[in-house]
Amino acid sequence: MFDVTRRRFLHGLGAAAAAGTVAGPARALAAADVTTLLITTSTVEVLGRTVEMLDVLQPNGTRGITTTVGSRFRVREINKLGVPTLMHWHGLTPPPHQDGVPIVSQPALPPGETYEYDFPLTEAGTYWMHSHQGLQEQSLLSGPLVIKDPADDALGEHDVVVELADFSFTSPEQVFANLLRPATPQPKPLTPVAPGKMPPMKRDANDVNYDAFLANRRPVADPEVFRIESRARVRLRLINSSSATNYTVDLGALTGTLVAVDGRPIAPVKGRRFGIGIAQRCDVRVETPGPGVYPIFSVREGDTPRSVFVLASNGANVPRYTATSPFVAPYNDLVLEAQLRATLPLAPRKADRTIAMNLTGDMAKYAWTIDGAAWTDELALSGKAPFLGVKKGERVEIVMQNKTMMTHPMHLHGHSFQVVAIGGQRFGGAMRDTVLVTPKATVTIAFDANNPGWWFYHCHNLYHLAAGMATSVRYLSG
Numbered sequence: 001m002f003d004v005t006r007r008r009f010l011h012g013l014g015a016a017a018a019a020g021t022v023a024g025p026a027r028a029l030a031a032a033d034v035t036t037l038l039i040t041t042s043t044v045e046v047l048g049r050t051v052e053m054l055d056v057l058q059p060n061g062t063r064g065i066t067t068t069v070g071s072r073f074r075v076r077e078i079n080k081l082g083v084p085t086l087m088h089w090h091g092l093t094p095p096p097h098q099d100g101v102p103i104v105s106q107p108a109l110p111p112g113e114t115y116e117y118d119f120p121l122t123e124a125g126t127y128w129m130h131s132h133q134g135l136q137e138q139s140l141l142s143g144p145l146v147i148k149d150p151a152d153d154a155l156g157e158h159d160v161v162v163e164l165a166d167f168s169f170t171s172p173e174q175v176f177a178n179l180l181r182p183a184t185p186q187p188k189p190l191t192p193v194a195p196g197k198m199p200p201m202k203r204d205a206n207d208v209n210y211d212a213f214l215a216n217r218r219p220v221a222d223p224e225v226f227r228i229e230s231r232a233r234v235r236l237r238l239i240n241s242s243s244a245t246n247y248t249v250d251l252g253a254l255t256g257t258l259v260a261v262d263g264r265p266i267a268p269v270k271g272r273r274f275g276i277g278i279a280q281r282c283d284v285r286v287e288t289p290g291p292g293v294y295p296i297f298s299v300r301e302g303d304t305p306r307s308v309f310v311l312a313s314n315g316a317n318v319p320r321y322t323a324t325s326p327f328v329a330p331y332n333d334l335v336l337e338a339q340l341r342a343t344l345p346l347a348p349r350k351a352d353r354t355i356a357m358n359l360t361g362d363m364a365k366y367a368w369t370i371d372g373a374a375w376t377d378e379l380a381l382s383g384k385a386p387f388l389g390v391k392k393g394e395r396v397e398i399v400m401q402n403k404t405m406m407t408h409p410m411h412l413h414g415h416s417f418q419v420v421a422i423g424g425q426r427f428g429g430a431m432r433d434t435v436l437v438t439p440k441a442t443v444t445i446a447f448d449a450n451n452p453g454w455w456f457y458h459c460h461n462l463y464h465l466a467a468g469m470a471t472s473v474r475y476l477s478g
């Protein structure tokens with residue numbers, strides 16, 4: 001099994017940015033600075049079983065891409081699978097036809113075929129890539145997409161990139177079929193309540209029974225260990241690539257500083273625990289105070305199952321950890337969100353267009369919709385899919401009201417947005433690409449309509465999306 005991140009870590013950071021060798025004749029792109037991404041398979045070992053999952057690897061085994069701001073995203077994507085696929089560059093703002101969403105931006109990539117991408121990378125940050133085809137994301141078809149700022153090199157930090165994933169031995173198609181079948185409801189996870197504490201608000205969460213939670217595709221029994229000197233500064237780049245799980249990240253003995261969310265900088269927030277929603281990223285700076293072992297856990301919301309990765313000084317022994325947290329993670333809420341302040345916010349401006357949106361659904365029928373309408377491929381192919389019309393140059397605000405009892409991680413493609421109000425209370429919140437809208441909450445986002453095209457806008461819970469919880473943004477002419 002590859003252990004690419006650890007190797008890259010030990011051998012210094014610079015080499016990671018180098019592109020893999022490009023096989024075959026150069027096509028539209030010159031070979032020199034092209035990164036090849038193979039959409040392929042690799043194995044993971046979970047609970048004593050070795051299973052083949054999907055993966056995105058450079059020819060030298062590097063997962064995903066690490067590159068530098070100011071360079072271009074020159075990528076050759078080759079489909080080595082026997083089925084169509086298509087990678088989406090989550091959080092980037094490419095031209096619309098390079099966004100990697102089947103039907104909306106480009107056709108899915110057939111088996112054996114190649115797509116090429118070439119656009120400028122203007123913002124540093126922690127992003128990620130994942131298949132937007134069918135339910136492939138649940139089969140772990142995702143990877144990091146880290147855009148470094150060379151100015152950060154002077155900080156002398158280790159970069160630790162970690163993808164959090166929810167894992168099931170059951171095929172994603174079967175998981176989805178089980179959710180759609182009301183006759184066989186999945187057992188609810190146990191949510192014990194600590195004595196003297198208020199019981200958590202009654203809500204629906206964690207509707208999939210996962211077999212394990214992984215960090216960099218590794219289970220708790222065999223965690224990835226990042227070896228560091230005894231006093232080290234580390235930038236954790238945490239990516240929640242899970243299909244349907246929100247977490248609390250628990251830094252254990254360390255205190256961290258949250259410096260960016262979804263790749264975009266915020267005024268620093270100190271803490272030991274941070275929520276991370278589906279598809280979101282958190283950049284957390286930590287400093288290890290001395291020699292030792294520092295496990296970092298991610299605990300599923302409202303529950304105790306967890307994943308772990310470890311920072312350890314050279315020579316320190318890493319103990320065994322259990323897959324169960326000693327504390328029940330809270331449900332992810334908007335308390336931290338309301339405290340976040342973008343350090344590079346949108347320019348102050350009145351909205352030219354305000355759109356009200358209801359997040360709607362029916363848990364019993366497992367029907368998830370936006371304004372009561374479900375997205376289907378058929379509607380999209382026939383040009384009849386739902387959309388929100390905007391015009392180039394406008395400042396647009398979208399007021400999302402969650403009418404349901406589940407949290408929806410709402411993601412807009414092709415733009416970054418600012419969280420500008422929660423429950424009608426205005427503030428200059430974080431710049432993001434994905435925001436949690438918790439049960440019955442109202443969250444307002446603002447963005448500048450500066451990237452004309454047709455853009456997907458959807459709930460990032462994979463099964464809600466599969467059920468149709470999506471709409472789109474379309475630029476109107478004139």
Ligand code: C2O
Pocket residue numbers: 088090130132279411413456458460
């Ligand atoms: Cu992370 Cu529509 O994507």
Ligand code: CU
Pocket residue numbers: 368407408409459460461464465469
């Ligand atoms: Cu949802």
